[in-house]
Amino acid sequence: MFSNAALFSDTLFQLKDNGNLKDLISSTESLLDNLxxxxxxxxxxxxxxxxxxxADLVSKFKEKDTERRLKKFTNExxxxxxSELSIKTSLSPIEEINLKEIALNRMKISKFNDLVSLIKTYKRIDQRELYGYTVVAxxxxxxxxxxxxxxxxRQLSLVPAFKYYDNPISYISKLKGAGVEDTDIYRLFSKVxxxxxxxxxxxxxGGERSEYRLLKKLHDAKDHDILLIDEPESSFDNTFLFESVNSIxxxxxxxxxxxxxxxxxxxxxxxxxDHILYTTKTFIEGQLVYDVYFGRPTDKYLYTGCGKEIENYGVQINSLEAGKEPYEKRSSDYENIKS
Known part of the structure; x- marks a missing residue:
């Protein structure tokens, strides 16, 4: 008797979304309010x-919204x-089925598969140049x-999930099952x-990579308050230092x-x-004492804060050229080669 009731197998109303109508009203209000x-x-x-x-759009929205509310109430x-009838009958009610929603979901899956296939296809997606080097993504x-x-x-077992790499929907499910966070899943479709x-x-x-990293560091240094560079010559040749680093x-x-x-x-x-700082260290009565001399590159002498002085020529020739003797010998050798 209960299964013969009309509502036992009746279908629910489809509820239409009034979002488009709300957007039209909002757009019209923007045109009216724009100064x-x-x-x-x-x-x-x-x-x-x-x-x-x-006014017409608002009136239509009220009409549609009232209709939607009535259908929603009726559905409830x-x-x-x-639900009450199904408890009192031995027959199983026909499951609610929304063929439009099923078709729409199938289309979404198809479009998603096409998108995944596209982003798996090789492509150069970006490139930037810096001081003669090009970084390509x-x-x-x-x-x-x-x-x-x-x-x-992270230490996860992703081998089982990767077997479904060409089946995007199943792949997502397997990745979640393996413990991959939702926020990381999008990164596991296309390798960048x-x-x-x-x-x-x-x-x-390897050497050029190091040169690029130094140039990149120098390029980014402009966002800071001070730049400290410790012995750049230890990793790079003189030509690179002279042609690229010095000017930067x-x-x-x-x-x-x-x-x-x-x-x-x-x-x-x-x-x-613009200025030179030269530091010496000496032992005085068992104590290590540092003296910092300063001045300009063209000054004859460099001085400490307490008045000590040192000859600038000796400082530069010993620090930069390993002393007067090897400097003069190299100069002579270069002249002989040139001649």
Whole structure:
């Protein structure tokens, strides 16, 4: 008897969303309230017409909203009655089915699969140049689960999930099951890598990579208050220092204090510093004493704060050239080679 009741197998009303109508009302209000472009708007749209349009849209929204509320209330009543009837009958009620929603979800999955396939396809997605080097960002597909671990940087077992890499929806489910955070899942579809290219368009060598990193550090230094550089010559050749580093350091010194510690003439002398600081250490009665001499590169003597002096020529020739004798010998050898 209960299963014969009409509501036992009745379907619910489909509730339409009034979002588009709300957007139209909001847009009309924006046109009415805008003061900055009021003259331009009034040339094409009469204000009285806009007011009338707004009133009609609000009236239609009230009508649609009332209809939606009635259907929603009716659905609740019907659902409650169906629930009560289903308890008192041995027959199973027909499950509610929304064919439109099913079709829409299938289309969403299809579009999502197409999107995933697209972002797995190799493409150079960005490139930036810095002092003759080019940093390129490229996308492509992951080859194995080990590459996934490098992205999440956690000890997870992702081998079972990677088996579903070509089935996006199942892949998401398996990643969640393996413990991957929701906020990390999007990063595990397309592999993004970065390469540094030299001026010839080839991948940089180890030495060129170090040069790029130094140039990048110098480039970013402008965002700070002071720049301290400790012996750049220890890792780079003189040509690079002279042609690239010196000019950047000199430019930075115009906007911020720059301190360079060096024993190399290519940096120390060629950069033409504004000031020189030279430190000595001596033992006096068992105590280590430091004296800091300062002055300009062209001064004959450098002085400490307490009045000690030291010959500038000796300081520079010993610090930057390893002494007078090897400096003169190298100079003579270069002349002989040239001749």
């Amino acid at each position: 900055e472009y009021k003259d331009i708007i009034s040339k094409s749209l009469n204000r009285e017409n806009l007011i009338s349009l707004h 009543v019907v659902s409650n009655i169906k 490229e996308r492509g597909s992951f080859k194995n689960a080990s590459e996934l671990l490098k992205v999440v940087r 890598t970065y390469r540094i290219l030299n001026r010839y368009g080839s991948n940089v060598s 350091i000199k430019d930075l010194s115009k906007i911020m204090p720059v301190v360079v510690v060096t024993h190399n003439s290519t940096v120390g002398a060629s950069i033409v510093p």
